[in-house]
Amino acid sequence: MEIKTRRVDNVTILELNGRFDSHTMPPVRDILQKAVLEKPASIVVNLESVNFIDSAALSALVSGMKQSRQADGDLRLCNLQQPVRMIFELTRLDRVFEILSGEDAAIEAFNNQDSTITDQ
């Protein structure tokens, strides 16, 4: 699996490509563990090119999401292919993660959240 990471507006973007499963999950988990140490711990995982996801990958994402929220950040998902989305629905993780239709919307959601906090 190909993994690309970049920072946009203080948000860490992970762009994954291919199978996200028990074999390919460990490097993603390692990147997430470093990303949650950033201030703010704002992470977007772009799954547009992920055509397969298994329970190990779900576990890595849940772990990253919980750690980022503990650091007052969040891990958001975007661009899920339909079969992948169905797995999130089946496990009810679609109610836990904030899932957006595009990467720009996911980044903007963080920026809006930041400005709300600043305004307060």
Next chain:
Amino acid sequence: MNQEKYDVVFRLDIPATFKYLNVVSSSITAVLEQTSNLSERDTLIYNIILAVHEICTNIVEHAYEGKGGRINIEICLNEQPDHLSVNLYDTGNKFDFDSRDKPDMSEALVRGYGLFLVNELMDEVSYYPGPDQNHWYLRKEIV
């Protein structure tokens, strides 16, 4: 179960490591692509691949504890009636199938999705621990 006559049988004998599980996915896809009248084909194939993948992962992690071994797999397609069955055999530790916990999906879990997904995605899931080998049987109607 073993008395059924299958139209297509693929047999795989793979090392019990995560690295080769994509081969199982490719084989299931190849078998199901021979059928002509599947409804929601892509979703059905995805779901079966994921269920079988999760059993293989369970065998790698729990039966063999990540120390290697082999997984023997039979992928059987029968068109009368239309169903796909998959037999998986390992010689590792036995799995306590009956005492597995049903995960509480009302909260986000870090672990425990694997067998939940298998049960949700397949029509029948059975496990037969044996003195020489353990046997998983998965079945899915493909009408």
